[in-house]
Amino acid sequence: MKPNFIMTILAVIFGAAMLSSAPARAADAVCYNCPPEWANWGEMLKNIKADLNIEIPGDNKNSGQAIAQIIAEKASPVADIAYLGINAGISAGQQGLVEAWKPARFDEIPQGLKEADGRWWTVHQGTLGLFVNVDALDGKPVPACWADLKKPEYNGLVGYLDPTSAAVGYVSSVAINTALGGSFDNFTPAIDYLKALSQNGALVTKQTSYARVVSGELPILMDYDFNAYRAKYTESGKFVFVLPCEGSVSFPYVMTLVKNAPHAEAAKKVLDYLLSDKGQLFWANAFLRPALPVQMPKEIADKFLPASEYERAKAVDWAAAAAAQKGFSERYLSEVR
Numbered sequence: 001m002k003p004n005f006i007m008t009i010l011a012v013i014f015g016a017a018m019l020s021s022a023p024a025r026a027a028d029a030v031c032y033n034c035p036p037e038w039a040n041w042g043e044m045l046k047n048i049k050a051d052l053n054i055e056i057p058g059d060n061k062n063s064g065q066a067i068a069q070i071i072a073e074k075a076s077p078v079a080d081i082a083y084l085g086i087n088a089g090i091s092a093g094q095q096g097l098v099e100a101w102k103p104a105r106f107d108e109i110p111q112g113l114k115e116a117d118g119r120w121w122t123v124h125q126g127t128l129g130l131f132v133n134v135d136a137l138d139g140k141p142v143p144a145c146w147a148d149l150k151k152p153e154y155n156g157l158v159g160y161l162d163p164t165s166a167a168v169g170y171v172s173s174v175a176i177n178t179a180l181g182g183s184f185d186n187f188t189p190a191i192d193y194l195k196a197l198s199q200n201g202a203l204v205t206k207q208t209s210y211a212r213v214v215s216g217e218l219p220i221l222m223d224y225d226f227n228a229y230r231a232k233y234t235e236s237g238k239f240v241f242v243l244p245c246e247g248s249v250s251f252p253y254v255m256t257l258v259k260n261a262p263h264a265e266a267a268k269k270v271l272d273y274l275l276s277d278k279g280q281l282f283w284a285n286a287f288l289r290p291a292l293p294v295q296m297p298k299e300i301a302d303k304f305l306p307a308s309e310y311e312r313a314k315a316v317d318w319a320a321a322a323a324a325q326k327g328f329s330e331r332y333l334s335e336v337r
Helices: 003-020 041-052 063-072 086-094 146-150 167-179 188-199 210-215 225-234 264-274 277-285 318-335
Strands: 081-085 121-133 158-161 203-205 220-224 239-242 248-257
Touching: 041 264, 041 277, 063 081, 063 086, 081 086, 081 167, 081 264, 086 167, 086 248, 086 318, 121 167, 121 210, 121 225, 121 277, 146 188, 158 167, 167 188, 167 220, 167 248, 167 318, 188 318, 210 220, 210 225, 220 225, 225 239, 248 264, 264 277
Parallel strands: 158 203, 158 220
Antiparallel strands: 081 248, 121 220, 121 239, 121 248
16 A cells, blocks of 8 residues: 555544544634523524524623623623613623613613713613422412412522622512612612511522423522513423512613624624514513513513503612612622521
């Protein structure tokens, strides 16, 4: 056998081995806090790949963790965009972590749901309540009120996300505090309530716990209506969304363009896509209220609780909430945890 032929065979063999072990395609853009199991981001990321040919990996950070990572990487950014609770978006803008950039339909976003220069803007909203796996309650009644969760029969059955880190955790605290007569100058009602929950075996998690509710590991979770409706209509089992009798709040989630994003042009295409008719209709079909006045399909709207129930969900000043968050977190860490 001729040497050149041998070299050719070896090259083919080694070339095939290198191809088989080649790494997967690198991300075309990076989004911090785009969790596949939250708000149906998993399907949205597939749509972005199909429609824009832009690969974005799922990311399971929460809002606080996303901001901490962006700060740590400020000298050499990794993330291009971040999906944040509005309180975290306000903080990111104030800290100079995000660019002032306006997507194509920025002017159509209602006032109060965007920062004037485009440092953050709402993509969709949800209402905070209780996401309940009815089967996992083993015959116990579905709680109707915040007060119910303190009863001994729900010992060890209730969970919420860490309010010092996750946006939904802080929103839960604001919802409880507002419903129980507190204010941003007085978080004592929420602190006292969360102390009582702690004594009743409440579980505090760092990440979205959708799968844990669906599996029955965590029967009751303080969460948004969109996750509860998603489970109710797409998962096997019996799930309900409860808007507590004392009241609650609605909450915007926002998009941001990270300052000095390494893939800024791809990121901007993604941000425009999220505000397109197709993007906004996707959120509506995932039981979220779109930022733009897109008509929610009747077959989806009919699956929500009646409008009379949602009258108990109040709008609050999220800029004031963001300003009060540090003081609340300090009290929570010293008095509850």
